[in-house]
Amino acid sequence: MEAVNVAQNLGQGAELAGKYLTFSLGNEGYGVGILSVREIIGVMEITAVPHTPSYIRGVINLRGKVIPVLDLRLKFSMNHKEYDERTCIIVVEVQGQTAPVQVGMVVDSVSEVLNIAAGEIEPPPSLGSSSETENILGMAKAKGEVKILLDVDKVVGEGILQQLAS
Numbered sequence: 001m002e003a004v005n006v007a008q009n010l011g012q013g014a015e016l017a018g019k020y021l022t023f024s025l026g027n028e029g030y031g032v033g034i035l036s037v038r039e040i041i042g043v044m045e046i047t048a049v050p051h052t053p054s055y056i057r058g059v060i061n062l063r064g065k066v067i068p069v070l071d072l073r074l075k076f077s078m079n080h081k082e083y084d085e086r087t088c089i090i091v092v093e094v095q096g097q098t099a100p101v102q103v104g105m106v107v108d109s110v111s112e113v114l115n116i117a118a119g120e121i122e123p124p125p126s127l128g129s130s131s132e133t134e135n136i137l138g139m140a141k142a143k144g145e146v147k148i149l150l151d152v153d154k155v156v157g158e159g160i161l162q163q164l165a166s
Contacts, residue, residue, distance in 0.1 A: 016138050017118040022111040022147055023090065025073055026081075029147040030107075031114065031140060036152045038091045038102055040110055043083045060089070060104060067091060069104035075155065081108065094156045103156045114147070116140045121149065 020031035021040075041062070046069050048058040055074035059066050069089060073081060081087075086109035093100045124136040137149040 016121050019113055019115050022114055023107040024109050029145055031147045031149045032152050036092045038093050041089050043087050067102050067104050071106040092152050094153050114142050116142055
């Protein structure tokens with residue numbers, strides 16, 4: 001039975017292996033698949049949108065395109081931190097209801113692009129309910145640190161896209 005679990009873990013790791021853009025929130029390291037990243041920009045003026053959850057900071061005008069922005073610290077129930085010169089917005093593309101949608105995610109700082117091998121990825125830990133870890137693809141052990149690999153589609157989530165559409 002244990003051999004089956006190891007094979008399943010290797011299968012999942014192989015599926016998740018690849019290049020990840022890594023960034024930090026507080027003292028924690030995170031990664032998102034590089035294929036979903038469109039660009040990284042400095043923090044710019046964010047226009048607040050009324051009646052949205054507190055983690056949705058608002059929208060930005062990026063070269064004539066309106067892009068919703070969410071603060072990952074607030075999304076993950078971390079304390080708000082004043083933006084500084086290292087604070088960035090990672091613009092990612094997620095699948096909307098009818099077409100791909102670009103969304104900005106505010107992070108404390110961007111680190112680097114890492115090529116993470118299958119053997120370096122473990123499944124997310126079970127911490128009670130699955131809803132607590134549904135944003136996590138896996139845990140990567142890279143360069144002596146643990147990076148939490150995020151599922152961008154679930155972090156941004158259909159709920160957020162529907163909330164902004166209404």
